[in-house]
Amino acid sequence: MTVLSLRELNLSRRAALKHLNKISPQLGTIYRDNRNFDKGPLNHDAVTKLSPSIRHRILLEQEAIRITLLSHSFHNAEKFITEIFWRTYWKGWLEMRPTVWQDYKNQRDQDLINWQNNVRLIKALEGDTGIECFNSWVKELRETNYLHNHARMWFASIWIFTLQLPWTLGADFFLKHLLDGDPASNTLSWRWVAGLQTRGKAYLAVADNIRKFTLGRFNPENDIITTAQPLEWQEPPNPQRILQNEDVKSNVPTLLIVTEDDLSIRDAPLPHSNIVGIISLNSTKDRSITEVSDSVLKFSAEAIEVSVTDYVRVNATHITYISDGPIGEIPKIAHKLGVSQIVSLYSPVGPSQDTVGKVNAITKKQGLPIITIMRDWDTNCWPYATKGFFKFKEAIPTIIKQFNLT
Ligand SMILES: Cc1cc2nc3c(=O)[nH]c(=O)nc-3n(C[C@H](O)[C@H](O)[C@H](O)COP(=O)(O)OP(=O)(O)OC[C@H]3O[C@@H](n4cnc5c(N)ncnc54)[C@H](O)[C@@H]3O)c2cc1C
Numbered sequence: 001m002t003v004l005s006l007r008e009l010n011l012s013r014r015a016a017l018k019h020l021n022k023i024s025p026q027l028g029t030i031y032r033d034n035r036n037f038d039k040g041p042l043n044h045d046a047v048t049k050l051s052p053s054i055r056h057r058i059l060l061e062q063e064a065i066r067i068t069l070l071s072h073s074f075h076n077a078e079k080f081i082t083e084i085f086w087r088t089y090w091k092g093w094l095e096m097r098p099t100v101w102q103d104y105k106n107q108r109d110q111d112l113i114n115w116q117n118n119v120r121l122i123k124a125l126e127g128d129t130g131i132e133c134f135n136s137w138v139k140e141l142r143e144t145n146y147l148h149n150h151a152r153m154w155f156a157s158i159w160i161f162t163l164q165l166p167w168t169l170g171a172d173f174f175l176k177h178l179l180d181g182d183p184a185s186n187t188l189s190w191r192w193v194a195g196l197q198t199r200g201k202a203y204l205a206v207a208d209n210i211r212k213f214t215l216g217r218f219n220p221e222n223d224i225i226t227t228a229q230p231l232e233w234q235e236p237p238n239p240q241r242i243l244q245n246e247d248v249k250s251n252v253p254t255l256l257i258v259t260e261d262d263l264s265i266r267d268a269p270l271p272h273s274n275i276v277g278i279i280s281l282n283s284t285k286d287r288s289i290t291e292v293s294d295s296v297l298k299f300s301a302e303a304i305e306v307s308v309t310d311y312v313r314v315n316a317t318h319i320t321y322i323s324d325g326p327i328g329e330i331p332k333i334a335h336k337l338g339v340s341q342i343v344s345l346y347s348p349v350g351p352s353q354d355t356v357g358k359v360n361a362i363t364k365k366q367g368l369p370i371i372t373i374m375r376d377w378d379t380n381c382w383p384y385a386t387k388g389f390f391k392f393k394e395a396i397p398t399i400i401k402q403f404n405l406t
Contacts, residue, residue: 091184196230
């Protein structure tokens with residue numbers, strides 16, 4: 001049997017859906033009991049490996065839940081469903097506290113300067129630390145652009161507490177190399193490991209736990225620190241309100257801006273029959289101020305291409321498509337196409353949101369502000385992310401009912 005690569009599993013909606021349907025019978029108690037085992041590169045069959053497609057909304061969170069609930073009761077699939085909701089929660093949490101992303105970027109840029117040429121950092125990034133498991137995860141991340149969730153936790157903990165490196169530079173390394181690199185899940189997970197997300201609680205990787213859940217592949221007994229002092233705590237900002245949807249006209253020529261943050265264009269709440277032009281904007285290179293991995297750049301560029309060309313093919317109307325459009329030219333293109341509005345599916349806090357903001361600053365001056373459309377999933381779920389995940393989790397049964405996912 002051919003095993004599909006991470007790229008192949010996630011690149012198109014068809015492939016991601018096929019994979020999900022195939023494995024959904026295992027997403028109940030089998031997933032619950034086995035998901036924590038990291039069996040090593042190319043052996044991650046206890047988890048879905050669908051995070052790149054879910055992160056780019058090639059596959060929607062609610063679709064993953066709906067398909068899973070076709071084979072399982074909520075009770076049996078609760079663990080998997082909860083994991084899906086972690087992404088929704090992190091996104092909502094960051095959306096209501098955008099300065100946490102800004103602060104991360106400022107600190108990262110400062111740390112990049114302060115730690116330039118630091119030998120410990122260079123060795124860590126090269127997987128040359130004397131800690132076998134850590135070196136192996138560096139290699140796996142660089143070569144496959146994926147790490148199992150448990151490995152991500154151990155990695156971050158060793159990076160921060162054993163190697164005593166700045167968490168922002170570890171987060172940056174992940175964001176540049178993960179195919180699923182996501183501003184919210186990544187930044188907030190690193191903060192959580194560091195003890196910056198939950199007061200007084202840091203995540204400490206323990207040798208026994210690593211040995212057990214890597215099936216004895218690693219046992220870093222004498223290599224990793226056995227206590228963790230959470231980094232200095234700062235009260236997070238109070239949650240601000242989630243933006244409300246703006247009014248979209250349903251019957252005027254429309255230009256659609258597509259970003260790598262939401263590639264399920266076909267089923268999105270858009271004025272489909274009036275879309276005359278599409279411009280894609282890819283901000284993946286802006287996940288860092290240093291170079292993002294080639295495979296990550298290539299994946300998001302291809303994913304955008306697959307999604308838009310599929311959309312253009314299915315919608316028989318003539319649509320002009322400009323791939324990775326030059327930002328300054330957008331008002332001219334809009335004018336040439338004779339459009340009366342520009343719309344974009346909402347990009348959460350992160351590089352795409354910044355890019356759309358820049359374009360909006362230009363088009364607004366020409367009387368064409370970008371109208372952003374937020375999905376019902378986000379407008380309904382994100383406001384629950386006011387406190388910790390366990391508070392958010394209480395809303396899950398209500399959300400599932402509200403979206404008719406059973
Ligand atoms: C330090 C650290 C950094 C991380 N960085 C990222 C990141 O940049 N992008 C990213 O998508 N995830 C990130 N995660 C979360 C998680 O590790 C991955 O989503 C998960 O490992 C993806 O593999 P999978 O699809 O096989 O997971 P599965 O176990 O099959 O889970 C199914 C889906 O649930 C969601 N999910 C599962 N666990 C989490 C979680 N802890 N947080 C958020 N969503 C989750 C994902 O959409 C995933 O595809 C990070 C976790 C840690 C500890």
